[in-house]
Amino acid sequence: MAGLIVNPGTQRTTGKDALSMNIAAANAVASIIKTTLGPKGMDKMMVNVMGDITLTNDGATILQEMEIENPTAKMVVEVAKTQETMAGDGTTSAVVVAGSLLEKTEELMDMGVHPSIIVKGYNMAAEKALQTLKDYAIEFPKNDRESLEKAAMTCITGKASEIARDVLVKMCVDAVYAIETDGEVNVDENITVIKEVGGSIDDTELIEGIVLSKEALHPEMPLNVKDAKIALIDTDLTFSKTSTKSRLIIDSAEQLLDFQEREKADLRADAQKIIDSGATVVFCSKNIDDYAVHYLKEANVFATRRLNDDDMRMLSRSTGGRLIRNVSEITSDDLGYAEVVEQVNVNEEKTYVKGFKDVKNMTILIRGGTEHVTNSVERVFDDALHVVQTVYKDGTIVAGGGASEVEVSQALRTYAASVQGREQLAINAFADAVEEIPRTIADNCGFDAINTILKLRAARGSVKYAGVDIETGEAANMLERNIVDPLRVKTQAIKSAVELCTMILRVDDMLKAREKAMMDVAPEHNIHNYDATGMM
């Protein structure tokens, strides 16, 4: 008896019930996300406990904001996260396919197909699907700008205003080309996206180098430093650095004066040390006292303070400068280099650092009328930059708009017919699950999904890249329309769906501890439960 071996507060669900419960929870998540898929997908308005509002149709963002508690639903969220890290886009698609495959899994179980057969069939199907995708994909040389732009455009469609789209796409591709070093690109390391409310999306700029939302600590400091030797100070440049830790007993006015003089002398010595190292620019992560500012200014050094850790790290990587924690040990070897450090006014003062020796950094400065606009453009960039990176690295795209999914599902159905045994059923189920993508895109455009699917299947004979025409619901050649997705977005979604279902199929027993807060607050409930488990 369950009550005898587990904590009496534990909820236990077994066998088919456990599976059904898991699937129901996962499906609840998938169905919320579903309506956002595709260019005509709707947005979700999310309000957190603080009352902050997020308007988005980005799958990853929605799931993150939803604060999901259910363990299986959390596994679905993991699918989205994996998709995000591995492919940079396609989170909604991945969740929709996974959710749909889970639904089919339950149907198979109801038909009496054993979980191990289902898992085997799914793996056979996945292998076939990946091969089909690979054959269906289009390869192109790395420097094919057009393909990158098409993929970025498909990714942005439905997420940014029509007018801004061309500008944003061009900016993404320009940025990726600009950071390319020896054929490699790393958008996470070398492209920074920052936001500035004010102006309109059209004012969004691509800037070479690093942009800091900082200004010089004194107006008389040089505001344009060429051949900058940069000191990255990772400590305070203030009086009494030790005063919080040690205690000093002063019992006369002379002593106090003397003490202050000594502190001033220390700080002056620190400033002098920095100046002597040859630094012409100081970026400090902590505070710089006015007294030190004065010395730096007198020596024609540009200085700014309270930079965040990310900026300090990035500056260190790009300029080659070392983070200095002990100012008295600074030497010219510690300094970083940039061709220019200058203060520029963009709505408010900013500091541009550009022209590094080995590293190429780009900054995208997003502008927009309100925070909601800049936040949503930021998410668009996040997706589009990663899509461009993926396509740049892999050099493979597939036709979008559900075209590749129809190709895969039809290939699976043909394959299934050749398979003996019950695995056939699982492979067919897999075909249906993949087809959920064009079905959902059509649905979200307001078309009859069944009709659209039938049209796509029929068109395949004559049009190789037939996908959903979002204006008519008819089949259209997606390649001709420049609607393409990275191959990796599709392969990853399939892998994740199989992994999720395999994991859930292995579960035949679910033991859920009672929430701790409840146990603490309401002990009488425990007692009641204790009786109810039959342990009188």
Ligand code: ADP
């Ligand atoms: P995801 O989070 O999965 O990327 P999206 O909402 O971005 O979800 O939708 C992506 C899907 O929309 C892809 O299948 C893509 O091919 C399709 N798509 C994008 N633009 C178009 C378009 N203009 N016509 C048809 N399908 C499109």
Ligand code: MG
């Ligand atoms: Mg997308």
